[in-house]
Amino acid sequence: MADAHVSAAPVAHQFDDFQQQTVADTFGMWLFLATEVLFFGGLFCGYSLYRNLYFEAFTAGSHLLKIQYGAFYTVLLICSSLTMALGVRAAQLRQKHALTIYLILTWIMGFAFVYVKLRYEWYGDYLEGLIPGVNWAPSRESLEMVNHFHATLPHLALFFIFYFCMTGLHALHMIVGLGLLTTLLIFTQQGKVTGGNYNWVEIVGLYWHFVDIVWIFLFPLLYLIGGRYV
Amino acid sequence: MSEHVLPKRLYFVIFVSLVVLTAITTGVAFIDLGPFNTVVALVIAVFKATLVVLFFMHLKYQTGMTRVVIVAALLWLAVLIGITMSDVFTRHWTEKGSSWQRSSIISPYRQTASAAPRLPRRA
Structure with a gap:
């Protein structure tokens, strides 16, 4: 039964059949994700290094972040990963209507992530003077936190540079993901996915889950590590 | 399929x-x-x-090739982090650096009692 759908799918001329093309496409995405691991790896490496060198400042910095945001993002991304996974399932079953709904849900949650991050969390950091180079004027409470952990202000700035670079690169990936989802939605409406190459959904799904995994590590590293008890 | x-x-x-x-x-x-x-x-x-x-x-259902890619990615990540760490955190093991190191850059961070001059630190 599935073969009836498969025969309708376009196969690029370098592939023998649709299945070979599918396997190659998916494998290519995994290869790309491997390079992404190393792309983020540089930041994770730098973070681990300087956290070990300036442990006190990184602990103080972690305490200055609002854990509610971190936990909220984590749950939001897990929800969006669920709808994305269900979307892939709908694509496999060629359910156009269900796929559209799951893609829209995923898009909304991804957008909520970026919006809350920029509009509330980063803007809040800006008002508190916690953005090095833009508005670096830590408040009295922040300075007390720094003193409490026997840290120094330049090292705290280093923590916040890592924080903004890591979450910024992640947010950039979220925005790219939103673009991919939009493209996928258009293709779905044109019937190119359920009537043709359902594997596009799987590939975008892989990317989306990868970005989720990056956040799964960023959340403990930036918000939790060192403990939240004072 | x-x-x-x-x-x-x-x-x-x-x-x-x-x-x-x-x-x-x-x-x-x-x-x-x-x-x-x-x-x-x-x-x-x-x-x-x-x-x-x-x-x-769906890794559970992918081909072995995919697993190789993931293992390779994690291996290189381990190399990246492992070698960086083993460099920086073993610098203080030698009191005096090799000939190609100036003593002041050997271990500005974790110092043994009397070793290299301290970097200026803000209070």
């Missing part, structure tokens, strides 16, 4: 596990476990990532 249509129930079970693990890792951060706070947080993160990769990303 390489298409494995998994039951919806499985996706929901993984989803609930991920949310519960998030709650646990957040809760544990408020308990003083000393250095084990970091260990617990990272172990839970690795476990969550594994769940996502295996079931949401």
Whole structure:
């Protein structure tokens, strides 16, 4: 039964059949994700290094972040990963209507992530003077936190540079993901996915889950590590 | 076919596990476990990532080639972090640096009692 759908799918001329093309496409995405691991790896490496060198400042910095945001993002991304996974399932079953709904849900949650991050969390950091180079004027409470952990202000700035670079690169990936989802939605409406190459959904799904995994590590590293008890 | 249509129930079970693990890792951060706070947080993160990769990303049903790619990625990540760490954190093992190192750049961070001159530090 599935073969009836498969025969309708376009196969690029370098592939023998649709299945070979599918396997190659998916494998290519995994290869790309491997390079992404190393792309983020540089930041994770730098973070681990300087956290070990300036442990006190990184602990103080972690305490200055609002854990509610971190936990909220984590749950939001897990929800969006669920709808994305269900979307892939709908694509496999060629359910156009269900796929559209799951893609829209995923898009909304991804957008909520970026919006809350920029509009509330980063803007809040800006008002508190916690953005090095833009508005670096830590408040009295922040300075007390720094003193409490026997840290120094330049090292705290280093923590916040890592924080903004890591979450910024992640947010950039979220925005790219939103673009991919939009493209996928258009293709779905044109019937190119359920009537043709359902594997596009799987590939975008892989990317989306990868970005989720990056956040799964960023959340403990930036918000939790060192403990939240004072 | 390489298409494995998994039951919806499985996706929901993984989803609930991920949310519960998030709650646990957040809760544990408020308990003083000393250095084990970091260990617990990272172990839970690795476990969550594994769940996502295996079931949401269907690794369990992919070809062996995909596994090779993932192992390669993790291996190079380990090389990147491992060699960087082993460089910086063994610099103070020698009191005097090799001929190609100026003594002031050997270990500005973790110093032994009388070793290299201190970097200027702000109070």
